[in-house]
Every structure is written in C-alpha cells, then in structure tokens.
Amino acid sequence: MHSTLRRAALCVALGAALSTGIAHAQSNITGIIFGQAEPGTTIVIRNTTTGLSRTVQVDANGRYRATSLPDGMYTVTQQRGGESLSVRENVAVTIASGTDVSFTARADMQDLDRVEVRGTYIPVTDVSQTDTRTVFTADRLERLTVGRNIQSVALLAPGVVQADSRYPNTASFGGSSASENAFYINGYAVTNPLTNLGSTTLPFDAINQMQVITGGYGAEFGRATGGVVNIVTKRGGNEWEFGGLVTYTPSGARATYKNIIYPDNGTASDGLVYQKRDEHSVNAFSYGVSASGPLIKDRLFLYAGGEITQQEQVGVLARPGNAQNGYQASDYDIPRWTAKLDWQISDAHLLELTAVSDVTKESVSYYGLTYDPGADTYQFGDRKTGGYLYEDGGELYIGKYTGYLTDSLTLTALYGTQKQDHTADPVGYDPSVVYVSDSRSIANPVQRGSYAQLAFPDAYDETKGGRLDLEWSAGDHLLRFGYDRHDSESRDGQVTSGPGYRWVYDTCGAGNGGTPIPGGGGALCPGGSGDYVSQLRYANGGTFSVKQWGYYVEDRWQVSDNVLLSLGLRNENFENYNADDVIYVEQKDQWAPRLGVSWDVRGDSSLKLFANAGRYHLAMPNNVALRGAAGSLYTNEYFAFTGIDPVTGVPTGTTPLGDGPYSTNREYGQAPDPASVAAKGLKSHYQDEVALGFESTVGDTFTYGARYVYRRLQSAIDDMCDYRPAYRWAIDNGYSEDVADNLGNALANCRLFNPGEANTFQLDDGSGTLVEVALSKEQLGFPELKRNYQGLDLFIERPFNGTWFGRIDYTLSKNYGNAEGQVKSDIGQTDVSQTQDWDHPELMENANGYLPNDRRHYIKAFGAYQITDEWRVSATASLASGRPKNCMGYYPDTPENEEFNALYAYGGPYYFYCNNQPTPRGSAGRLPWTKLLDVGVAYRPDFAGSRLEFGLDVFNVFNSQTEQNRIEYGENGGPGVPYNQAGRVVSYTTPRYARFTIRWDL
Template sequence: MNRALRRSALTVALGLCFASGVNAQSNTAGAVFGQATAGDTIVVENPSTGVKRQIQVGNDGLYRASSLPTGSYRVTLQRADGTTSVRENVTVNVGTGTSVNFASATAGDGSATNLDAIQVTAALVNPIDVSSVESTTILTAEQIAKIPVPRDVTSVALLAPGTVKGDDAFGNLASFGGASVAENAYFVNGFNITNSFKGLNFATIPFQAIGEQQIKTGGYGAEFGRALGGVVNLITKRGTNEFHAGGNIFYTANSLRSTERDIYSPDGQLISDNSKDRDPTETVASVWASGALVKDKLFGYAMLQYGRESGSRSYGDNISVLNNSQTAKNPNWLVKMDWNINDNNMLEFTGFSDKKESERDVYSNPQGVSERQNYLGTVHDETGGNNYVMKYTGFLTDSFTLSALYGTGEYKRNNYAVNAAGERLEYSGNVSPANATGIIGASGCPLVTDGRPDVAAGLTPAITSSCAFLGQNLGLTDARDKREQFRIDAEWQLGSHLLRFGYDTDNFKSRDGEASEGGVAWRYVLRRGEDMVRRRVFQTGADVEVDSRAFYVEDNWNITENFIAYVGLRWDTFENKNGEGETYVEQDNQFGPRLGFSWDVNGDSSLKIFGNAGRYALPIAANVAVRGSSPSLYSQQYLHYDGVDPVTGVPINPSATGDARDDLAYLNNEFGLGKDPRTIASKNLEPQYQDEYILGFQKAITDNFTGGVRAIYRKLQRSIDDQCDYRVLEEWANDNGYAIDSYNPAFAYCHIYNPGSDLDIEIDMDADGTLERVRIPADKLGPDGKRTYKAVEFFAEGQISDKFFLQGSYTWSQNKGNAEGGVKSDIGQDDTGVTQDFDYPELMVGAEGYLPNDRRHTLKLFGNYEFTDQWSVGANFLYQSGRPINCFGVYADDPVGYGAGYFSCDTGEVDPDTGSNGTTIVKRGSAGRTDDIYNLDLNVAYRPSFAEGKLAFKMDIFNVFNRQKALAVDEFGEDSTGNPLQGVTYMTPTVYQAPRAVRFMVQYDW
C-alpha cells in the first residue's frame, strides 16, 4: 500500500509539472491554496530547507500560502481539537498555484464539510491549476534531462505550443505568437536579462543550473510587460539541508556529425561546396555543489561550467574567398545563496557570468572550390559579463507579503582584428567627417564585393580583396550594455480578493558603434548598363540609454468557490536618450489593462474553462538612437574606374561620372554630425501596443493526464518605425515659402512615428537656427502598421503510466500583416525598430500578406519511457509547414534608391499599373513556401544499478534521419540594378536543417 502511494505521488507530481494551462503568480515562486474549516491552521513546510508558513483559514473556509520558493512541501492541517491531516510531497512550481483541499466544500457559514481526517503520504494535487489565467508551459530540470533537446533556453522554449524558430540571421531565437524574435522578455530569478539594445539576445546561465524554465506564450498578467511576444522565466537550482555535488561532461564530436548539404542554384549551378566544412566539436564540462551552511537557515548552490567549440568552414562558392577556423571558449559560473532569516523573512542572492571569447582565423580561398590558402588574419570577439541580483521577501502578516529586488548586469560586445602582418585593426567609435576612416590599423585593405549579374551566375570571377578578411563591419573594442533594475512587489489577501501590486524601474545603457572594414566599402555593380563601382563610408558610435518604469495592480477575485475573475492594470513609461544624454523620445503612462477568468466547472480541478484579454506595450530599442539620434556617417557615390588593384581589390583611378544620380550623397542625411533631439520623433508619437484574446479549456483525461484547446487572436494596434521620405518635406517647404537646406544636422530625413498617423515634427528647413513646425498628413506617408495572429492550439501532457510521460501540441496558425515587427527576416535586417519598412511609401506597395513567421501547421511531441530502473529512452518530434517566400526586386525606376528592396520582381510581364515591361508587384508571401520539415531526435540513458543511481550515461541523436530541407531561400528575384536573378540565385537555399549530430553525456551525482 505504501509503495503504491509513493508511486502515485510521484506520478501525480510529474503530471503537475507538465501543466500548460493558465497561471498568474509570482515570477520567482509559487503558492499553495485550498479549502478547510474556518479558524483551523495550515502549516506549509519544505523539509529540505526549513521554509515554513503558518496560515489561519479564513471565515470563507479558504487559505493561501504565497511566494513559496519552488520545491516539495508538506502541508499540515491543525484542527482546534488537536487532530491533524497531512499532505506530503506537494510540488510547488514557479508561477503556479497548487490546490490542496482538506474539505470538499464549505457551508454558507464558512464551516467545512466532508473533512478528510486520515493522514496520508501522497502528493494530492491536480495537474490543472484553476487559480489563475496565463498560458504557460513549465519544464523542470529533471524533465528536460530526459528528452533529447539542445542545451539552450531557446530550444526548450520551442517545445511550448505557439512558438516557432526565428530566422537564422538573428541567431538562435524563438518567435512567440506571430511576434518578431525581438519582442520577447527573459528573466532569471525575477531579474530581467533581456538585452534591450536590439532585443536579439539575453544573458545566459550555465544550463545545468536551471531548475525550472517557465515559458509564457500569452495571457501573462500585469506583473509582466515590455514584450509583445512571449516571456521566458528561469529559476535556478538552490541548496537544501542535504549536501549534493556532482559533475558532467557533454561531448558532441565533429566526426559524428553528418556533412552539410552543398548548395546549388535552381539551374544546377554549384553555389557552395560544403564537403570540407567541419561543424564545431563541442565540449561542455560542469561541476557543482550545494548544501546547508547553517541547517534550515543558510544554503548555497555553486556551479562552474567550461565550454569549448572548434570548427572550420570553407566557403567554396563563386562569391566568397574566405575560409574560417573558429574556436570559442566560455568559462561560466553561477552562485545562488538563500538565507531564511526567520519564518517571516528571506534573503536571496544570485550571481552569474556568461562571458564568451572567440577567435576566428581567416584564410583566403579560391573561388568555386574548397581549398585553404594564405592566412589573412584573426577576428577577436568577447561577449557577456557578470550579473548580480539580491532579493528580499517578507511575510509581514498571514495575508500580506512584500518583496524587493535589485540587480545589475553587464554584457560586453568587444570586437577587434589582427591581420597577417600583426597589425591590430580596431574602430575608435569616434564618427569622423566624410573622408576620414576612423579605423586604426586599416592598412588600406577595405571590404570589396562584386554584385554584377555575371558574377552571381558564376560566369565571371568576382573582384575581391585578397587582404581584407573581416567580411563584416568592425565593431568597438569597448562596446557594452549595462542594466540596473529595481522592483518592489506586494501581495495582499483580502477575503476573496488576492491583490497584487508593484513598481519597477529598468535603466539600460549601451555603448555601440561600427565602421566598414578599412573605412570604405567598395561594390562593383552593373548600373544603367555600365560597369561602375559604388563607394560607401559608414560610421556610427554613441552611448545611448533607455529608461523604463512601470506600475501595476491586479486582483484575483474568487467570486464563487469555483469561479475566479482576474483584473489587472499596468502603466508603462519609456524614455529614450541619445549619445549626448538628451531625451529624444518620452512616452508616459501607456495603459495596459488585463482581464481574465478561470472556471473550475466541477469544483475538483478536473475541468477548467478560461479566457483572458490583454494589452501589451513595447519600448523603442536602444539601438535606434545610435544612428537615428546621434552622430553617424553614411555616404555613397557611384564612380567610373580604369582598373582594379590585384591585392586590395580597390578601383584604380575612380572618377565621378558627371551624372547627378551618381554624385556623393549622404544617405538619410547622415553626414557625421550631431542631431538635434527635438527633430527626431513625431510630437504625437504614442507607444506601440498589441491586444490579445484567448479562450480555452483544459480537462483531466485520466488522474495524471490532461488535454485542452485554446484559441488565440493577437492584433498589433499601433506600431512604431521610422520614415525617411524627404520628398514630403521638400513639398511642405515649397508650399510654405522656405528655401530648403538639407545639409544641416537639424534636417533629419528619417523620423520616428506611428505608421498610419500624421507626422508632426520640428525641423530647421532653411538652416537659420530656428525650428519650423511641420505637419505631414498620414495619407502622404504610407499605410499604418498591420500584424495579426490567429491560432488554435490543442495540447496534452502528463503521465501515461508511472514509467511513461508524454507532452504534445498541434497548432494551426495564421500570421498576416505588412510588417513583421522589430526586425525584417525577409532580408535578415536586424536594425530593431527602424528597418526599411515604412521608410518610403513605395517600399510598402504589395507589403501586406503572410509574414515570415507564418507556419500554418506545427506538431510537437516529446516524452520519455523507462524500460527498467536502469534504461530509458526519450524522443522529440517536430513537424512544421514551410514559411512564405517573397520575390524582391526593383520597383519602377527605383524612385527612392533602395535597389532590390521592393515587393517587385521581373516576371516577364507588363505591370498594368506602371506600364513597365517585365516588372510587377509580387504580393508579400505569394511566391510560394519553403518545404515542410520534420525532425526526430532520440536518446537513450543508462543508470547502472551498482552506482545506486548516482552514475548516468546518455547518448542523444539529433535529426536521426538526417533530413536537410531548406529553412530559408534567397528571396531576391532581381539584383540592385533590376537584372533578373530567376534561375541564377533566386530561390537558392540559404539555410538547411542542421545535419545529424550525436552528443554523449557522463554524469555523476553524490
């Protein structure tokens, strides 16, 4: 009997862990709630840490113990007559409420009926959380270890319903509910680790140190903001009274990786020979220890992790002549300290480092083959930094809890290079006038590319530099991001109302800058039928800042014993500052209401119907100020030339063409001088926000397995972007009698505004030192921003048996609009918040359609089966339909100079609107879809009985069938001068599924 109870307890507890219903609790802790007799005492205690809460049952027969650190608890009912009832092994997960009832109902006077007076040893909890209204998936460290999944936060987040992998151009990131990858928020133990410079990365902790990962895919409460996509909340492991230590090694051998596919153009031309590529050999070793420094009072958990990657890539294509060999090292650590000062006061400290150093050796490589030749130089990058967080929690009364958090974090983005001669190349970050390079040690070796059609078709060798080797812009040696965050949260139980309110401030500072390798970038092009060369100089550099503040209040109201109504209110304030510390955008008190309900239909947590509606706001990313509101230089000129230097690739005797269309131009009026902050943003600028609606149910299929359905609708109600159409400013000047003088810092071409709204700005039209008030009607600027997401999610999770757990989801979704959001996956543009969308009306012609993250069908299944106490297998399966494809090209006669940046493509037909031969608008996402994909990962684990469960071996096989379908393709149907690329490079795959790989693990715990 006891053995059966213990097995049942484990099964139900694991079932609870898989709940992806709706939750709205603290972002670092959970709660225990339930029914008992009014006046009785409930004691909630964690035997492993000594954390104890003692609660009096209210007059309504309800009790709640909140802000409990995650773990396993004992819940004891102490009756007035001295008898007790006990529930053991009650699992508390982050952000969830665990129901533990000692009465099945309460009478009208608050007294309990049907009391359970028998002491048992079982986790009598339900896998359906009926206490709150968020769409959440929680995975514990134990569960993650049992399934074959890459050891990173994004890969775990992609297990949740409604998430899809973002474009590879932005790294390893997830899209939540149709939002761009730049619109998510990430937390560790309540501290915001989102990198707000672009929103495209976040601080990381050693993966082994993650105790729980909570993935909020929608409906999150007023406590959370500054995100339109999803929220990823990490809870670290912590010490207990029992000493634990251990270590493991994960090893992914290059020799057991399959070779990446060669890339061919649609007409069969070899584009990239990958036969000699060597994807990284990865080794990650970790050691850890945890225990009590003072029993029941002071606990510590510490981990050291060291990772190393090494691999090489031979770019055997017809364009690139570089061959890389890269090594990356990341010596990381984490420390978690917990001090139970007494039963009513707790103090926590979290410190961690995610530093990573990488070196990329670059060699020359002949065109069209994979053959390493001369060493050119080494590119050095250092990223990451240290983060420190302190949190206090005080249980001031049985019904009132207060917490306060303060944290700081740093993320370096240092970059420099050393060429073959030993000369160091670095960028000072000081933006210089037009002809200065700003590069130290450039050695006259700039970046050179060749964009002529014959080169793209492989018919003519490309002109390149045999000494330039960065292949990218050079960043700063001291680029960095710093965050300082403070928040205070309170929870107050007032009868049937659970009130929560709080305030937080987030100060984020960034130093950033970049410049073209060698100071100048040359590109050979065919322009108007002539061979010409384009000369560009690009420099940025500034210290910028984003200050955010928010206040929220929310009420979870038990209208009846079985029905909870949720009301949340949030006010966000955002302030963006430029490189001079001047405010150029301030958005006050963006109102974000949240409403929801949870109905425990049967009163026993077996069937729940839920719904919510919410409004979510997002600040402008810090990177916008680097070019948009600080000194920057971006000049361009088309030139004739007499020949090409065989070493540097630089044109010989470049000369002006005499055509005004080719003359020196300062793109976007970026001519290396400061910008007046008053002229950057529209005076009527409002925060961008999105509305979301969710309705669903979750039902217990068996005691330990649940399933459900939810429908989601998201609509972007207001967007923010920049527009750069100087023509409307010239028109206004002419209509109002001003002699326009664009060559002055106060005359900014690009302005931040709400697409679909009027532009209301100040600008010095005639360079007389006085700003003129300019109003441009919305109908002259282009359309408003549109994005909708519709989805139906079917999900199921839990224990099929005590040896078999399974979780899965099927999502039908539709993601439509005329702009993806913060980034532009179509062309890999990561200028968060200021992509080329909305710059000019012509760029938005044909822009409405299916967006890059539109994946119509997604099926996910993963789980683990234990054959014996020693052997188990895990599986992870994904099926996903393809993404939409565009055809970009030159619209009409390229009226605004964006080359092949329009939804326009040479189809051989006559455009009925423009009369242009061979050009027509190709509506967004209408040029087809990439292939559907499926992927199966498997693992097998062995825990030998002689080691008493302390030793484990595991092997993971990723992409078992070595499926390598294209995840993205080249979407440029024309080159920048309008020459067709169909059958040449258009539709050529650019990214495939990762080839099969094998990972081994050895782990020992004691």
C-alpha cells in the same frame, strides 16, 4: 493524523485533494499553495529541502492561502490546537503557479471515516491561472532529449516557432517578431538591451524551473508583445549534494552538411556550389560541476555550479568567381557559472543573492580557398588571410528580499545589475596601414589591408533595475501593487580602420571628363581614362540608454468558490536617450488593462474554463539610437591622381575634383537634433490580445485542453525616408522651393514614425530652425498597419507517474498582415524598428499577406519512458508546415513610374513586384514541411546506486535537412533581369548528430 472526509472525496484523501479554494496567481519567481480546510484550523507549510515553515489560518469560509513561496517540494499539514489532523506530502510548488491542497470537500458529500492522507498528487488543472504557460522542471529537462539551451526548451511550448536563422537563438511567440520577447532570471530582466534579440544565459544544469508564458500574462509583466521566458535557478538545501556532467558531440557522429547550390535560373552559375557545407565540421565538448548544501542548517544555503564548453568549428565559403572564396576555422571557449545564497533570516524574512557569469570567447581564422570551375574542385590553402578574437559577456548580480509581514501581507523587493563587454580584436591588425579597395573593372585591382571597418573596442551593454511588490490578502481579494524600473545602456559603433579613412578607386570612363561624378556632390570627372580616387571617412556610434519603468495594481477576486476574476491595470513609461544623454523619444502614461477569468466548473480542479484580454507595450532598444539618433560621419572627397604607390596602394599626385568632403546624408559627424529624430508624440509598439480556452483531466491519468488566441498589433515604430510628403506640404503651405527642398531632404534622411497613421515631424528648414510638418495618413500615402495572429492550440499531457510522461501539442494558426514587427525576416534585416519596410509607400504595395512567422500547422511531442530502474528512453518530435515565400524585385518600369524610379526608388529588388507584375506577399508558395525526430537512451547502473548515468541522444534521427529560408530577391540589375541567386537556400536544418553524456550525483 486523521480527518473526517466526505465519501465522494475518498480518492482525494488517498491521493490528492481536488476541491476548490481561493486561487490566486503569484509573482514571477514564486508560487502559492491554497485550498479549503475546516474553519478555525491551522495550516503549516514546510519546505522539505530548506526547512522553511509558514503557518496560516483557515478563515470562516474554510479557505486559506500561502503566497510568495519559493519553488520546491513541501509538506502541508492541517492542525488544530497543535495536533495534526492530516498531511499532504510531496506538494510541488512551481513558479508563478498555484497548487490546490484541500482537506475538505463540498457540503453535499457524505461523511467518511477518518483516514490518513499522504502521497503525491494526481494531475489537476491550475485553476489559479488565467494565462497560458508551460513549466519545465529540472527533473523533466534532465529526462528529455532537448538541446541544452533556452531556445530549444522554449520551442517545446505551444505557439512558439523558430525565428529566421539569421537571428540566432531566437524564437517567435504567437506571431510576433523575434525581438518582442522578455527573458528573466530569478526575476531580473536579461533580454538583450541592444537589439532585444535573445538574452543572457547560464549553465543549463543550473536551471531549476523554466516557465514559458505564451499569452495572457498579468499586470506585473510588461515590455513584451511576444512571450515571456522566466527562469529560476537551483538553490541549496539541508543536505549537501554534488554533481558533475560531461557531454561530447563529436564531429565524426554528425551527418554531412548539405551543400548550398546556385539555383537553376538560366545563368552561368546554375548548379554550382555556393557554399561547400559538406566540408563543415563541428566538434564540441563540455563539462560541468555543481555543489549545494547548508552553510548553516535551516538558515543559510549555497548552490554553485559551472560549466565550460569548448567547440571547434570549420565552415567553408565557396562562391565560384568570387575573390572572397575561403574557409573559416573557429574555436569557442564558453565558461559559465551560477552561484546562489539563500538566507532564511527567520521564517518571516528571506534574502536571496544570485550571481551569473555568461561569457563567450571565440577565435576566428580565415584562410584562402581556390576553386577550379573546369574540374569543379577546391584547393584549401594554409595561408591565413585574417581573423578575429571575440569576447562577449560578463556578470549578473541579483538581490531579493521576501518579508511575510503578516499572514495577509507580503513584501518583496528585488534589485539587479549586469555588465557585458563586447570586444573584437582583429588578428594582425596594423593601424598604420591604410585600407585600399578598387571598384574599377581591371585585371589587377588595387587591394591593401584586411579590415575596412572596426567595431568600437570598448563596446558594452549594462543594465540595472529593480522592483517592489506588495501583496495583501483581504478575504476574497488578493490585492497586489508593484513598481519596477529597468535602465539599460549600450556603447556600440564602427570607425574606419587605419588613420580614420580609406581610399577607393573608381572610374567615370574615358571621354567623360567634366561630367559630374555620380553622387559626388558636384565633383567633376577627370579627363583621360576617367579614373579617380575618393577618400572615404566613416564613423558612427556612441553610448545610448533606455529607461523603462512601470507600476501596476491587480485584484485577484474569488467571486465564488468556483470563479476567479483577475482585474489588473499597468502603466508603462519609456525614455530613449541619444549619445548626448538627451531624450529623443519618450512615451509616458501608457495604460495597459489586463482582465482574466478562471471558472472551476466542477469545483474539484478537474475542468477549468478560462479567458483573458490585455494590452502589452514594448520599448525600442538601444540600437535604434545607433542608427537614428547618433552622430554619423560619412564623407567622400574626390581626387584625380597620377600614380599609385606599389607598396601601400595609396594614390600619388592627387588633385581635388570637388570642393572638399561631401556627405550624402548631409551630416558631418554631428548628431541630429533630438526633436527631429522621431515624429512628435510618437506612440510605442503595442498589441492587444484576447484568448479563451479550457483544461480538463481524464481520470487520474491525462490532462487535455484547448486555447484560441487572437492578437492584433495596434501600433508599431519604424522609420520613413521619403522626400515627397514634406516637400509637397511645404509647397502647399507657401514655403519657397529651397525651403521645401530642405524639408524634403530632412525627411528623406529617415525619421521614426508610426506607420499607417498621421504623424507630425519637426524638420530642419536648412537654417537650423525646426518646422512642424503635420502630415495626414493620406499625405504620407501608407496603408494601414496590419499584423493579426489567430491560433488554436490543442494539447494532451500525461504527467510523470513514476514510469512515463508525455505531451502532444497541435497548433493551427494564421499570421497575416504587412508588418512582421520590429525586424524583417524577408531579408534577415536586424535593424530593430528601422527596417526597410515603410521607407516609402511603394515598398508597402502588395505587402499584405502571410508573414514570415506564419506556420499554418505545427505538431510537437515529447516524453520519456522508464523501462526499468536502470534504463530510460526519451523522444522529442516536431512537424511544421513551411514559411511563406516571396518574389521581390524592382519597382515596375512603366511611364507613370518614370519619375519615381529616376528620383526616389531604391535601386534594387526590394518591392513586391517581379517582371513588372505584382507579386503579393506570400504568393510564391511555401517552403517544405520541417520534420524532426530526436531520441535518447539513458542507463543508470544499479552497481552505482543510481548515482551514475550514461546517456546517448541522437538529434534529427532521419537527417532531414530542410531549407529554413531562401533568398527572396527575384531580380537583379533591373525589372525582368533574373537574379542568379533567386530562391537560393540560406540555411538548412542541422543535420543528424549525436550527444554522449556522463552524469554523476554524489
């Protein structure tokens, strides 16, 4: 097995072929092998694990490609007339990537003798890609010191920062908000359909490859303006393999949590404990097993793996003077499993079936806690005050077909479905008990019942969808066509506990008889003490759905041997449905061009210059309908009373004080007209991106590179709740005062719109007739929408050479504007696309500045070193500058603002003002730098034949508990009135802890 080679390519022949070929990107769960070889020869590509074999011809230009290859290790052989000429072994194919395997060099090189070519490749750049991605293989994940979850791995990629801690297990990609990412398992979208925050997960050891794409993704990807996390599970091969893992994270090996303290704000609570975290404890244990192998050799393969995590956790809530003092004990039981069948019907037809189960069971118990401020001590009680049994999750099923119809034509088809149930069963709940609360300032307030509101008992999320992709190799062009659809349905909501209502005691105060009850809809205060009671009824929710589909065309054009041009165009379509299965928002024919170029400068894959540009759209998730398009019952009916039942707390001797139930939102359970929920012709959330960079190799050892990226949010969706624009429009257009008032109130009920531009609303004039109200940007009064991200990513990497590997990334970035995205981290608001921002223009004054996900500097490093065959050490480190801080307060109390404050202002510290002075976004400084170091050691004893491994990982070695976010309200009770929690820490980074591991392979 020999080949005649050129002298300058001798190192290629001995180790790895670096010469260029036709380089084309692949689908999101397969890869490609491409390269140059002698014209007229045949290339045979064989998977060393499953025996899958493909044969392709080298064209007249000396180029070949094999597309849609399952990830794994391959042997590539060049043949002529059935005789082997040369062989490349240990060729790794990674998802959505290309591997250059060339057998000839450029014509300007001199001839060499015939040599045998075998071995593993030296580091080269992937010239087949124009995007930016980081791929983590199972082998690399096993060697790294990293958390066993998707988010921890994603945070190792450049440009990815941890999102606000109030959005658990989420991250921000390239300045986007936490809800703008897309997650895939084996090609199927598993992003949370209710909120877009987070995703389905799976047993960590079932991950074969995880790809994190941080920008420039091609036309086949849509519905993400942040990043893409793409996971491919393990599969079986021709050898049976068995494995097991036990991990233990003991509470005793965890450092003490730092208490959260009331800040020094000149109030009585200065320096007192807000949350007694030094009593927190976490004890976790998990174990897993896996098996893989052939059911029929070379044809049918199975992989099955599962893990169970059991965790005990105690958290303490200690707020001096607060009746809610207590502590919480939680027990988690998290069983997860993954199974995959691969049927190689023939070398030309493949069928894959995947099943994933992701369930979390949690038992929560609440107990009393007494605080003695004089002695500054806490007394833990053993009386259980309440609790919940939660269960979230379900199963995911995916089927995929790949057909190599000809050497140049490949067809793939995928379909999946998922159902996740969400139950919350209150412990000891008695539906006959009426919840009673007391808002009066009295010594012994009335309180009955433990649960005021209950979640829907049959809540769930369900998705189904698929895609069809056709790939045609035509000379220098790889043409790709595809269609995909993803439908999601969510049921969610809340109802009042007990018989559907609760009693709330309050008072107008003595001597105010006959005056209106504030917000009471005309009900009048009683005489005497002024005490009254209201019967509150609340219900909100339903079943909602979103339908998303798109199609694309893409031409991967090899302009020359060294230049690849990617031309793509995607069309996105979104439909959002309310609980009556009626569309309330739709966006059709949204065109998203994608352009990319890769220049293999030297022609040997050692230096790549690349650039890309594109537009990316994002749909609203189902929870938008829950708040904005669902039927909502919220009524109060007011009564005077003569007594209170001492057992039930229910009022006796009631006398109505008004005309019956009154709703401040003018809705009595019916859903709003779908046409009125959103502005007419509402555009979707979309973003434009431009990036350019280079990647290069240093000899046979290192790869380094840089990328500059610019992202601009062009359009967003939020809700506005301002009475004034519609009222003024109606008066200016000759409507009566009553109609103008009705139109103003309709808009004040919050309607979806595109911030910072003109919008046309359809509003109820009070008679049920919708009036089209066209409002210019000036009439609405909002500033231009702005979110700009600029980032410079630098990296250097040493691929594994049998002894060690490592990577260092540095990101310099700037995230500036007045719109974080679909959520609002300033206050931890999770109402996706319906944040407090943009409710009225005054909220956006001084809102321009550095956004919550701005981290000016970020350094990441990870790697592992094989000291001997038995011992390995590893480390992961990160160093990040802190997020910007704000001071938010009341709108200035000045004469010119008197009307606004009296009629329209939110009665709270929600504005970028403090002490009646402007406090622009980010002007209060920054939080401290976050500094984390994780280290690990692993031992594989020789006596076990390297099939047994003992590991110890220590996270946050120096126990650097850094504040992650703070309360950004600076005032409470009015302008200039200090808030005793202003600047209070919300959360710290996790303290030092250890994880012990035992792993075995059979």
